[in-house]
Amino acid sequence: MNNKVEMRNTGDATMAGTTTPDLEIPYESCLIEGIPDPCMIVIVGASGDLTARKIIPALFNLFLNDGLPDPFLVVGCARTKMSNQEFRDKMKNALLTAGILDDQKWQDFSKSLYYQAIDYVESPSFKALAGSLRKLDIKNGTGGNRIFYLAIPPSLYKSTAHMLGEVGLSVEDENGNGWVRIVVEKPFGRDLDSAIDLDRSLHEHFREHQIFRIDHYLAKETVQNILMFRFANAIFEPIWNRRYIDHVSITAAETLGVEHRAGYYEQAGVLRDMFQNHMMQLLALTAMDPPSVFEADRVRDEKVKVYRTMRPFPTDDLQGYLVLGQYGAGTIDGKKVPAYRDEPGINPDSLTPTFARMKVFLDNWRWQGVPFYLTSGKRLAKKITEIIIQFKEVPHSMFREILGEHITANRLIMGIYPDEKISLTFQTKNPGARVCLRSVTMDFHYHQNYNGPILDAYEKVLLDCMLGDHMLFWRQDGVELCWSFLTPILKECETCGDRAKLLLPYKSGTSGPEVAKNMMK
Ligand code: NDP
Numbered sequence: 053m054n055n056k057v058e059m060r061n062t063g064d065a066t067m068a069g070t071t072t073p074d075l076e077i078p079y080e081s082c083l084i085e086g087i088p089d090p091c092m093i094v095i096v097g098a099s100g101d102l103t104a105r106k107i108i109p110a111l112f113n114l115f116l117n118d119g120l121p122d123p124f125l126v127v128g129c130a131r132t133k134m135s136n137q138e139f140r141d142k143m144k145n146a147l148l149t150a151g152i153l154d155d156q157k158w159q160d161f162s163k164s165l166y167y168q169a170i171d172y173v174e175s176p177s178f179k180a181l182a183g184s185l186r187k188l189d190i191k192n193g194t195g196g197n198r199i200f201y202l203a204i205p206p207s208l209y210k211s212t213a214h215m216l217g218e219v220g221l222s223v224e225d226e227n228g229n230g231w232v233r234i235v236v237e238k239p240f241g242r243d244l245d246s247a248i249d250l251d252r253s254l255h256e257h258f259r260e261h262q263i264f265r266i267d268h269y270l271a272k273e274t275v276q277n278i279l280m281f282r283f284a285n286a287i288f289e290p291i292w293n294r295r296y297i298d299h300v301s302i303t304a305a306e307t308l309g310v311e312h313r314a315g316y317y318e319q320a321g322v323l324r325d326m327f328q329n330h331m332m333q334l335l336a337l338t339a340m341d342p343p344s345v346f347e348a349d350r351v352r353d354e355k356v357k358v359y360r361t362m363r364p365f366p367t368d369d370l371q372g373y374l375v376l377g378q379y380g381a382g383t384i385d386g387k388k389v390p391a392y393r394d395e396p397g398i399n400p401d402s403l404t405p406t407f408a409r410m411k412v413f414l415d416n417w418r419w420q421g422v423p424f425y426l427t428s429g430k431r432l433a434k435k436i437t438e439i440i441i442q443f444k445e446v447p448h449s450m451f452r453e454i455l456g457e458h459i460t461a462n463r464l465i466m467g468i469y470p471d472e473k474i475s476l477t478f479q480t481k482n483p484g485a486r487v488c489l490r491s492v493t494m495d496f497h498y499h500q501n502y503n504g505p506i507l508d509a510y511e512k513v514l515l516d517c518m519l520g521d522h523m524l525f526w527r528q529d530g531v532e533l534c535w536s537f538l539t540p541i542l543k544e545c546e547t548c549g550d551r552a553k554l555l556l557p558y559k560s561g562t563s564g565p566e567v568a569k570n571m572m573k
Contacts, residue, residue, distance in 0.1 A: 088518035089231075090121045091197035092188065094181075096212055097204035098128025098139070098167065101312075102237065104146035106268075107203060110510035112147055115161050116154065117505060119515055123192045128167040129181060130204075139167035172208050178219040185221070196230025199517055206239055210253040217257020224262070235264045235517055238329050239320065240526065243542060244535040251528050264517045265526035269330040271512035274468045274498055276524075278337040278439070279351075281466065281474060288464075289342070291443070293418045298461065301425045301440040301572070302334045305432040307384050309560070310406070314397030321404040322376075323542060326428040329526075332359070332534045335424060338439055339414055348522040352530065359533035363413040367544040375556065375568040376545065377407035379431040382560025389431060389560045403551055406430040407558060409568040425572055431560040437468040454487050472498035 093111070095103050114120050128139050140162045147153040168184050171177040189196055200216055202209055213234060216222055224232050236254065241247030254263055269275060282288055291297070304326060310317045317325065336355035343350035365373060380391040393400050407429030414424065443462040451459065459479060467473040475495045482488035507515070516524055545554055556565035563569070 085515070085521075086519060087119070088121045088515070089197050090123045090194045091199060091231075091518055092125035092127055092185065092192075092194045093199045093201055093514075093518075094127045094129060094185065095201045095203050096129050096170075096172075097202065097208075099130040099132040099134070099142075100203055102203045103128065104143070105150070106510045107201065107514070108143045108146050109150040109152055110508060110514050112152060112157075112161055113508065114511050114515060116152075116157055117507075119507075119511070121518070123194055124164055125188055125192055125194055126165045127185065127188065128165070129170045131169065131171060133169045134167050136165065136167050140165050172204070172212055172215065175215060175218060178215045178221070182219045182221050196225055198231075199233045199235060201235040202237060206237075206242075209236060209250060213254050213258065214256060222257040222262070231262075231520065232258075233262050233264055233517060233520070234258050235266055237266055239324055240265055240531045241535065242319070242324060244532060244539045247531050247535045251531075260528070261520075261522075263528075264513075264522065265528070265531065266513055266517075267329050267333060267524075267526055268509040268513050270333050270524045271507075271509040271516070272468060273506055274466070274472045275334070275337065277498065278334075278466060279346075283342045292441075294420055294422050296443055297422055298442045298444045299423045299425065299572070300338060301427070301442065302331060302338065302438075303440075304330060304334070304428045304437045305435060305563075306428075306430050307432060307435045307561075309379065309389060309431050310392065310395050310398065314395060318398060318402060318404050322406055322408045322428055322430070323538060323545075327408065327410070327426065328534050328538055331426045331428055332530075334439060335412065335426065336530075338441075339419060339424070341418070349527075351523055352527045356527070356530050356533060358414065359530055359537070361414040361416040361419070362533075362537045363415050364537070365541050367540055370541070370544055370554065373411045374541065374545075375407075375409045375565055375571060376405040376554050377429065377556045377558045377565040377568070378402070378404065379406050379429075379560045380557045382431065382562065384431065384433075384561045391560075392431075403555055405545070405555055407432070407564045407568075409564065409571055411571060427564070427568070429558075429564050433561055433563055435469065439466040439468070440464070441466075451487065451489070455489060459489065460491050474498075 095107060097103065108126070111120065111126060115124075128134075128143075134142070143165060144153065144158060144162065147158065166184075166188065168181055170181055185198065188194065198221070200221070202212055204212060213222075216234070222232055222234070224230060234254065236250075241250050282292065333355075336358045339358045340354040341357065343354045378392050381394070382389060392398060392404070392406050393402050398404075407427075409425060409427040412424045412426060413419070413421070441464040443464070445461040446459055449455070449459050460477075463477040465473070465475045465477075467475070473495055475493050477491050477493045479489045480492050482490045513524055516522075545551065548554070556567055558565045
């Protein structure tokens, strides 16, 4: 295995250094953590987009990598009437579209797919479902282990969880023979009150250990790597604080517009769509203290501590801490794209923000006074997700006489997309008799020493759910703390008289409203 760390001059010249791994673990042993118990996954809303684009491709890939238990069943449910065969054909098409159809493997996988039409508000319909699941369990030996995946619009979460409970489908076998889990997709509410209300409804029939609040973002390899990088190396933690770090910038930028999700996005906007979940998770992973053990609740405890320290937003000085924008027409990758308000299904007078930059402070010893800039937006110049740790400049420059006062400070970038990498920029001497500095960057590319298959985010969360591991799922206290932070901001933005003034236009294909740049100066 050739483990190269590439060093490149920021001016693009390249150098190469070599590392030797202490321990080489064959990738096969890292791919799958363990084979779950035989079980069935009941997808409620199986006629929809998420099932076809994410859930079924993820399950099929797990099947290809021997990551599914045997026996394993998928039972699709929705109002649309379909036979088992029609459901199988639809899912086969979905795999074809995803470009991962393997005809031979499909023959085996498809045998585990079933479908039953249901009405989400009719109790007899759920009773019939319960009967069918029982029969499938007995016939296939899935042992009563069931995951109910709510792949339906959020407005149906509460009633569906209630229906499942009412017909006894939430009940676990007291002797441990037959577990029941429920997976809830984001968004978990649209503000603090609705999040509390949803949680109360889920707990009417399900207990906390049965509830899996999914945020697939957390399962991306490079997002998980943040914790490994920070806490499996001794050299970074001592400088990971206000003494050495000037600011932190967390960006999740997209080139895509609202696509086919106009109805959802008009109601959500960038703050609900990206900040309440993904951005808050990246913030927590970057800022949290090390947990005593790498275990679901200890990790989630530390994240929650970060959320508790978020300084409440000064809603009377919103513009000093928040820039909101909405994309206008422009050009991306050489193609003309329309303004948000001209997209199909969007209100032509819409005041929904598609861009936000937020300055957040954490009131604790480690981070006092260090701004965290969180940025996310649609139709920006490039699709990129990264965390930049900007270190402080040297306290005193002994090169002042020769080079002037300013020496570029160190910078660490944790790239999540498209470059899955870690880069550290530092100063070196330029070869030659004159004293000249140059910035060089040392890069580690995540896939550099690994050519094996990797689990995509949905594969990982589905597998974890089957294994009963909550590590990568939201806990309700975290959800509520994030909503407590965001709800006053949303209220102020959505109800203040100057609402239109708060929303700055930006051209598609740029880096957002010009004003946003000033915030980081
Ligand atoms: P869809 O809009 O495709 O809806 C899924 C299914 O729900 C539909 O096929 C339909 O099935 C049923 N449905 C839709 N609208 C209604 C309605 N008004 N009343 C009753 N039933 C309805 O949703 P997605 O599959 O896109 O998403 C499912 C969940 O996952 C949502 O909560 C979404 O927020 C979340 N999510 C989706 C992502 C995605 O990429 N799609 C990404 C992240 C989260 P039928 O008519 O047959 O009953």
